[in-house]
Amino acid sequence: NSLRCSVQITMQISSPKISLDLFNFGTEAALSLEAHGIGLVVLYRTRVSGVVINKVEVNNILYNYQNDDTIDISGYRHSGTVYKPGTVVNSDPQICSSVTCSETATLQTSGCGPLEHCQGNGICMSASTCTVTGPTVIDVHGHMNSIQGRCAYSLFSTPSLPDFHVVGNFRDRRRKDVSFLDSVTLRVDGHDIHLEQGGRVQLDDSTLTLSSSSQLVHGVQLSKDQAGVTAKLSLSNLNISVFFDGDTTQILLEGPAGSSVEGLCGNS
Numbered sequence: 240n241s242l243r244c245s246v247q248i249t250m251q252i253s254s255p256k257i258s259l260d261l262f263n264f265g266t267e268a269a270l271s272l273e274a275h276g277i278g279l280v281v282l283y284r285t286r287v288s289g290v291v292i293n294k295v296e297v298n299n300i301l302y303n304y305q306n307d308d309t310i311d312i313s314g315y316r317h318s319g320t321v322y323k324p325g326t327v328v329n330s331d332p333q334i335c336s337s338v339t340c341s342e343t344a345t346l347q348t349s350g351c352g353p354l355e356h357c358q359g360n361g362i363c364m365s366a367s368t369c370t371v372t373g374p375t376v377i378d379v380h381g382h383m384n385s386i387q388g389r390c391a392y393s394l395f396s397t398p399s400l401p402d403f404h405v406v407g408n409f410r411d412r413r414r415k416d417v418s419f420l421d422s423v424t425l426r427v428d429g430h431d432i433h434l435e436q437g438g439r440v441q442l443d444d445s446t447l448t449l450s451s452s453s454q455l456v457h458g459v460q461l462s463k464d465q466a467g468v469t470a471k472l473s474l475s476n477l478n479i480s481v482f483f484d485g486d487t488t489q490i491l492l493e494g495p496a497g498s499s500v501e502g503l504c505g506n507s
Contacts, residue, residue, distance in 0.1 A: 240265040240343060241264065241265070242263070242264055243263045243264065243265060244263050245260055245261060245263065246260070246261045247260045247261075255274055255276035255279050255281075256274075257272070257273070258273045259271070259283060260272075260273070265343075266313070266343050266344045266345050267311070267343055267344050268313050268344075269309060269311055270295055270309070270310050270312045271295070271307065271309040272297055272308050272309075273306060274297040274306065275306050277299055279297065279299045279300075280300055280301075281297045282296045282297075282298075283295050287316070288319060290321075292312070292321055293310050294310075295308045296308055311324075313343075314340065314344055315340040315344055315345070317329075317338075317346070322340040324341060324342045324343065325339070325340065325341070326339065326340050327339050327340075328340055330361075332360050333359050333360075334350070335350050335357035335358075335359075335361055335363050336348070336349070336350045350363075351363035351364075352365070352496065355496050358476070362495060363495065363496040364476070364495060364496065365493070365494065365498065366491065366492070366493045367491070367492045367498075367500060368491050368492075369394065369489070369490040369503075370488070370490075371420050371487065371488045371490075371503075372486060372487040373487075374386045374387070374417055374418045374419060374420070376394075376503045376507040377507065378506060379492070379500050379504055379505065382507050384503075386409050386420075386503075388409065388418060389409055389410045389411060390408075390409060391406050391407070391408045391424070392502075392503055393405075393502040393503065394406060394407045394488075394502050394503050394504050395490050395500060395501075395502045395505075396502050397477075397479075397492065397494070397498060397500055397501065399474075399494060399498055400474070400477060402427065402429075403472060405424070405425055405488075405490060405502070406423070406425075407420055407422075407424075407503070408420070408421050408423070408424060409421060420487070420488060421435075421436065422434060422435045423483045423488050425459060425481060427457045428458070430442065430457050432457070434468050434470070434488075438467065438468055438485070440461060440468055442456060449463040450463065451463065451464050453471070458472060459471065459472050460472070460473075467483055467484030467485065468482070468483050468484075469481070469482050470482075476494060476495055477492075477495075477498070479491070479492055479493075490504055
């Protein structure tokens with residue numbers, strides 16, 4: 240911060256002249272001591288509630304030709320205690336809340352964002368949703384775009400799970416000028432799980448028989464009801480859910496805050 244003002248206290252002790260300077264930099268502060276004289280020892284201590292916090296010292300006996308000493312006395316007071324810049328005032332990992340004294344000696348409160356929730360242990364979790372319906376893709380940022388081609392497009396992947404990809408297969412139906420989402424493919428550890436029209440599910444070249452009870456296939460929990468087919472993949476701190484009803488797919492990612500999404504769901 241910029242220097243706003245300073246106060247100088249000058250005193251004469253025997254022959255040496257001693258100056259004590261207080262510098263104000265907005266929320267920050269510095270203390271400087273200057274004293275000239277061979278064989279001189281001058282010491283000033285800063286105290287808060289009787290507790291010594293800092294000291295400035297000119298010692299011409301121990302250190303030859305030392306004439307000045309300057310220290311940063313910036314800090315933040317909270318409940319009668321002084322906290323240096325960059326230190327934690329209090330923290331509660333169960334609610335992901337932390338209060339710190341910043342580098343500029345101001346109080347900063349941090350926690351989970353408005354679209355996040357605290358998992359505990361100081362970990363903030365976020366939930367991101369991507370929707371593909373017909374030719375339209377609404378990515379996790381709420382941006383919308385339309386698919387024009389009749390190809391397979393990467394919808395979703397995340398660096399946190401490099402062996403898992405969601406691919407959307409588009410083709411025309413009655414109208415030849417519009418491309419529609421026809422099926423969804425989950426690529427898991429080298430295997431393809433195809434979510435197709437009419438609730439059909441194919442594992443590579445084999446047809447799976449699903450019910451409302453989850454069936455584990457290569458780490459993916461598959462289930463089917465009247466609404467459509469749901470595929471879920473869960474790791475220690477990452478949950479992915481893919482739903483497909485023949486026209487629309489919804490992909491939900493729940494993971495640590497800042498988890499990145501690639502493919503059309505990351506940037507439509």
